[in-house]
Amino acid sequence: MRIVVTGASGLIGSALVPALHGDGHTVTTLVRRTPRTGGEIQWDPAAGRLDPAALAGTDAVVHLAGAGIGDRRWTDDYKRLLRDSRIAGTDLLARTLATLTPPPQAFLSGSAVGWYGTSAGGDAGPLDENAPAGAGFLARLVEDWEAAATPAREAGIRVVTLRTGVVLSRHGGSLGRQLPLFRLGLGGRLGSGRQWLSWISCTDHVAALRLLLADDSVAGPVNLVAPEPVTNAAFTAALASALHRPAFAAVPRLALRAALGEFADEGVLASQRLAPAVLTAAGFRFTHPDIDTALRAILTDGA
DSSP states (O other): EEEEEEEETTTTTHHHHHHHHHTEEEEEEESSSSOOOOTEEBBBBTTOOGGGGGTTTOOEEOOOOOOOOSSOOOOOHHHHHHHHHHHHHHHHHHHHHHHHOOOEEEEEEEEEGGGOOSEEGGGGGOOOTOOOOSSHHHHHHHHHHHTTHHHHTTTTOOEEEEEOOEEBBBBBBHHHHHHHHHHTTOHHHHTTSSSEEOOEHHHHHHHHHHHHHHHHOEEEEEEEOOOEEEEEHHHHHHHHHHTOOOEEEEEEEHHHHHHTTTTTIIIIOOOOOOOOOHHHHHHOOOOOHHHHHHHHHHHHHOO
């Protein structure tokens, strides 16, 4: 297949592109800078610029681009960037793909578990993809983000919205930011530690994307999360154990709010206990189904 990927330089994209090449696919990446190779196409989501002719013959698109949710404190300007970098790009791609003849077979469009709000699942058990949208900034953002893919769906393209949990990799993301502190024995739970974390290893995320590209029976929202979510306290204990370091510290909720602002409640203190129901029904087999297996693999071979 000829597959177009956005966000190819990000945590997931940088692992996905070589995997797709290894599968024998032809991969083209969309970049905002001037292209450096024949495998790159320039686009400008903010300005609404994307040449439809450059996408002719595309079989599938994997759209991963967007400003990092936890990269900076949430000022009003950064919240606007979080929305614009997701919704404008998705809308531009969806509308452009809808004009192609023939259209691509599949559009895998980025999304997030933020759809479910800041208190999802819990003691009642994990939620699947049928759960309604929650409340809060991220929930509204994700709802609008998924809606932006509508033109592609209406054109008959199979649209999969990738409700991604916390992606674990030592090369970046949440775990990459925590590792230096934990290695020094300065790690600890966040707030009460009772909040649920729906996570997935980067290796499993990439494998799931490969399955979703190949399985034309799957459409709609898909929770990209491992089958065994954990509380923050359990994650903290597992990471400390994997590193053979203590983790007795605890960061109070008020300190997190002072340091991170709104992202504290919407991000690190949010509780989301979710199930990968669609992936499981599609026969996906997780390499890292539990947190201990995942952390051992990540810390030994970078999975």
